[in-house]
Amino acid sequence: MAKYAAAVDQGTTSTRFMIFDHSGKVVAVDQKEHEQIYPKPGWVEHNPMEVWERTQEVIEGALKKASIDPKDIAAIGITNQRETTVVWEKATGKPVYNAIVWQDTRTDTICNELAKDGGQDRFRTKVGLPLATYFSGPKIAWILANVPGVREKAEKGEVLFGNMDTWVIWNLTGGPKGGVHVTDVSNASRTMLMNLETLEWDEEILKIMGVPRAMLPKIMPSSAVYGHAANTGVAGVPVAGDLGDQQAALFGQTCYSVGEAKNTYGTGCFMLLNTGTRAVQSKNGLLTTLGYKIGDQPAVYALEGSIAITGALVQWLRDNLKMIEKSSDIEALAKTVDDAGGIYFVPAFSGLFAPYWKSDARGVIVGMTRYVTRGHIARAALEATAYQTREVLDAMNKDSGVELTALKVDGGMVFNELLMQFQADILGVPVIRPTVAETTALGAAYAAGLAVGFWAQVEDLRANWGKDREWKPQMNADTREAIYKGWKKAVTRTFDWIE
Numbered sequence: 001m002a003k004y005a006a007a008v009d010q011g012t013t014s015t016r017f018m019i020f021d022h023s024g025k026v027v028a029v030d031q032k033e034h035e036q037i038y039p040k041p042g043w044v045e046h047n048p049m050e051v052w053e054r055t056q057e058v059i060e061g062a063l064k065k066a067s068i069d070p071k072d073i074a075a076i077g078i079t080n081q082r083e084t085t086v087v088w089e090k091a092t093g094k095p096v097y098n099a100i101v102w103q104d105t106r107t108d109t110i111c112n113e114l115a116k117d118g119g120q121d122r123f124r125t126k127v128g129l130p131l132a133t134y135f136s137g138p139k140i141a142w143i144l145a146n147v148p149g150v151r152e153k154a155e156k157g158e159v160l161f162g163n164m165d166t167w168v169i170w171n172l173t174g175g176p177k178g179g180v181h182v183t184d185v186s187n188a189s190r191t192m193l194m195n196l197e198t199l200e201w202d203e204e205i206l207k208i209m210g211v212p213r214a215m216l217p218k219i220m221p222s223s224a225v226y227g228h229a230a231n232t233g234v235a236g237v238p239v240a241g242d243l244g245d246q247q248a249a250l251f252g253q254t255c256y257s258v259g260e261a262k263n264t265y266g267t268g269c270f271m272l273l274n275t276g277t278r279a280v281q282s283k284n285g286l287l288t289t290l291g292y293k294i295g296d297q298p299a300v301y302a303l304e305g306s307i308a309i310t311g312a313l314v315q316w317l318r319d320n321l322k323m324i325e326k327s328s329d330i331e332a333l334a335k336t337v338d339d340a341g342g343i344y345f346v347p348a349f350s351g352l353f354a355p356y357w358k359s360d361a362r363g364v365i366v367g368m369t370r371y372v373t374r375g376h377i378a379r380a381a382l383e384a385t386a387y388q389t390r391e392v393l394d395a396m397n398k399d400s401g402v403e404l405t406a407l408k409v410d411g412g413m414v415f416n417e418l419l420m421q422f423q424a425d426i427l428g429v430p431v432i433r434p435t436v437a438e439t440t441a442l443g444a445a446y447a448a449g450l451a452v453g454f455w456a457q458v459e460d461l462r463a464n465w466g467k468d469r470e471w472k473p474q475m476n477a478d479t480r481e482a483i484y485k486g487w488k489k490a491v492t493r494t495f496d497w498i499e
């Protein structure tokens, strides 16, 4: 009997391979970063070949580190940075262009053109999303319009589109030699091209955006056997789970009931609330998205508050300003001061996502005086994550009509104690970190394990969730609301920057 389930987590900054035992404990992990390519202001790309190479390396690395026999792995799941768009030649596996990353704003003009007829919410009822540079549909349209010869090939199905899940699964199951071209409902719901009700590509939107049906993957459940690995050390193992990383974290945090929510702190921050088998349309700037679909069971929907830049701001202080050496060093630097010294840092580097959806916004630091030190800037950068999360939680409470009484958190930033305490303070509700904070990979491994019977049913997974730490609010309510008011004012200073 197999002992483990595993997952590839293809994130914005890095790729991991993680192997879990039946109780959801991490048995082995390997992780590698890939290059962030910034060809112009507002543009962000990844090299898909590099990502596939890193994927192969971390699979080998994790197997080797824990001396695991691949025969003991029941199934592999894939989870991924969502929306990031790759188009490649079917015959050779060669990308026709770099991957256009979810944070990239180059499709602003395309989105504005599309919004002329019907406004920013033109497709919202059908797809749950506003027209924004974030999503894949306009990114595909950009590649088709700007890379010579690709449109003709796309119409004939000679080039294929995929988000990173599709790209990794296609390569892992054989690439040009029989790789399967699939995605799951959670990833497809981020393209702007999938109809939330039918769970199929929407012919009308495809036509309006000029995206040929022939280049699109088949939409599958999040938990199903798609194929078998054809290469790497896991050759022969079923590939049986596929979830966008934020939906995977919802799944890994065992938020299986209506009203359960989680917030993941990585490059960006993403809060998802399970709304059950009903797609709830947001009136407060949130997204309606697919949560997951297990085999033949009905699909589960979620409301999502997406924030583009949180951990990425810490990275920016590290890489562009050289203020710190490692991301985790920001905590010690922020602790050199007691507060942000009257400044706010609004990181609208990719415009503003939820709840504003303003792609013409750009980042600002406001309230600067000669008093301000590096410590204040570090602190303001961390506080920005917490304030943005408060805005999303407020929207979530309004949309759902229920006040969340605690927030389950995960992701790379949740080991920052100062941030977690400030988060509880600014929300006024406890913040809870589980024992396995790698819930993204865990969620994908769960989806894969469920498909092959390694776990029998979703409800059994709840027993694997355990609380590691809880931060309770300590700030008095007057202070909380006063500093939050300052944040709201600072946000308005980012608006209407790009003409």
Ligand SMILES: Nc1ncnc2c1ncn2[C@@H]1O[C@H](COP(=O)(O)OP(=O)(O)O)[C@@H](O)[C@H]1O
Pocket (backbone or CB within 6 Å): 011, 012, 013, 014, 265, 266, 267, 268, 310, 311, 312, 313, 314, 315, 327, 328, 329, 330, 331, 411, 412, 413, 415, 416
């Ligand atoms: N201790 C820390 N304090 C603040 N930010 C951190 C810390 N550790 C990691 N980060 C940030 O978290 C992000 C990495 O988290 P991760 O969950 O691996 O992200 P992703 O899946 O988006 O690649 C990076 O942006 C990094 O700057």
Ligand SMILES: O=P(O)(O)OC[C@H](O)CO
Pocket (backbone or CB within 6 Å): 010, 011, 012, 013, 080, 081, 082, 083, 102, 244, 245, 246, 266, 267, 268
């Ligand atoms: O790579 P992450 O963890 O920052 O997640 C990126 C999101 O999926 C973008 O929608």
